[in-house]
Amino acid sequence: AQSVTQLDSQVPVFEEAPVELRCNYSSSVSVYLFWYVQYPNQGLQLLLKYLSGSTLVKGINGFEAEFNKSQTSFHLRKPSVHISDTAEYFCAVSLNTGGFKTIFGAGTRLFVKA
Amino acid sequence: GAVVSQHPSWVICKSGTSVKIECRSLDFQATTMFWYRQFPKQSLMLMATSNEGSKATYEQGVEKDKFLINHASLTLSTLTVTSAHPEDSSFYICSAREFGQTNYGYTFGSGTRLTVV
Numbered sequence: 001a002q003s004v005t006q007l008d009s010q011v012p013v014f015e016e017a018p019v020e021l022r023c024n025y026s027s028s029v030s031v032y033l034f035w036y037v038q039y040p041n042q043g044l045q046l047l048l049k050y051l052s053g054s055t056l057v058k059g060i061n062g063f064e065a066e067f068n069k070s071q072t073s074f075h076l077r078k079p080s081v082h083i084s085d086t087a088e089y090f091c092a093v094s095l096n097t098g099g100f101k102t103i104f105g106a107g108t109r110l111f112v113k114a
Numbered sequence: 115g116a117v118v119s120q121h122p123s124w125v126i127c128k129s130g131t132s133v134k135i136e137c138r139s140l141d142f143q144a145t146t147m148f149w150y151r152q153f154p155k156q157s158l159m160l161m162a163t164s165n166e167g168s169k170a171t172y173e174q175g176v177e178k179d180k181f182l183i184n185h186a187s188l189t190l191s192t193l194t195v196t197s198a199h200p201e202d203s204s205f206y207i208c209s210a211r212e213f214g215q216t217n218y219g220y221t222f223g224s225g226t227r228l229t230v231v
Contacts, residue, residue, distance in 0.1 A: 036222075041205075041225065042225060043118075043222035043223050043224040043225045044158075044207070044209075090157065090158070101148070101160060102148070102160070102220065104158045105157060106156070107156070109155075
C-alpha cells in the first residue's frame with residue numbers, strides 16, 4: 001500500500017523568507033509525485049510533478065521540489081515567499097499502473113506573515 | 115489548458131433530500147474521473163473512481179448506494195448524495211484524467227460545499 005506523510009501540519013514564515021514543506025512517501029511500486037496548492041474553498045492546483053529524469057523539479061510560482069529516492073522524500077521549497085503563498089499544500093503520490101489513483105498527504109498550512 | 119467545471123459550487127439542502135453534483139471536462143475527454151471528499155482542515159479522501167460507460171469503483175468504507183456516481187459520457191460525471199444527512203456535509207471535489215494521457219497530474223474541479231441542515 002502507498003502512503004504519504006507531510007511532517008508539518010502548519011508552517012508559519014515571514015514574508016521574503018525561504019520555506020521548505022516536507023513530504024515523505026512509502027510505496028512498494030513505482031509512483032509519480034506531485035505537489036498541489038489549495039486556496040480556501042477552491043479546488044486543487046498543480047504546482048509541480050516528478051515523473052522521471054532530473055530529481056530537481058521546478059514548478060509554478062517559484063516553487064521547486066527535489067525527489068530523493070533513498071530517503072523517499074519529495075520536499076517542496078521556495079527561496080522567498082509572498083503573502084499570496086498563504087494556502088494549504090498537499091503532497092501526493094499516484095500509481096503509474098492500474099486505476100491511476102492519487103493518494104494525498106494530510107496537507108501543510110503555509111502561513112506567510114508580513 | 116485542461117479545465118474541469120464543477121457545479122454547483124455550494125449547496126444547502128434539507129436532511130433526507132438528494133443532491134446532485136456535476137463534474138464536466140470542458141476542453142478534453144475524461145476517461146476517468148475521481149471523486150474526493152474533504153472535511154475541514156483535512157486532506158482529500160478518495161471516494162470512488164468512475165470510468166466512462168462502466169460502474170464506478172468505490173473505496174473501502176464508502177457506501178455506493180448513498181453516493182451514486184454516473185459517468186455517462188467522456189465529459190460528464192455526476193455524484194448524487196442520496197437521503198443526505200448532516201454528517202454528509204463536506205467539501206466534494208472531482209478530478210479528471212484526460213483520455214490517452216498517462217499520469218501527468220490530474221485537473222481538479224473547484225469543489226462543491228455541501229451543507230445538510
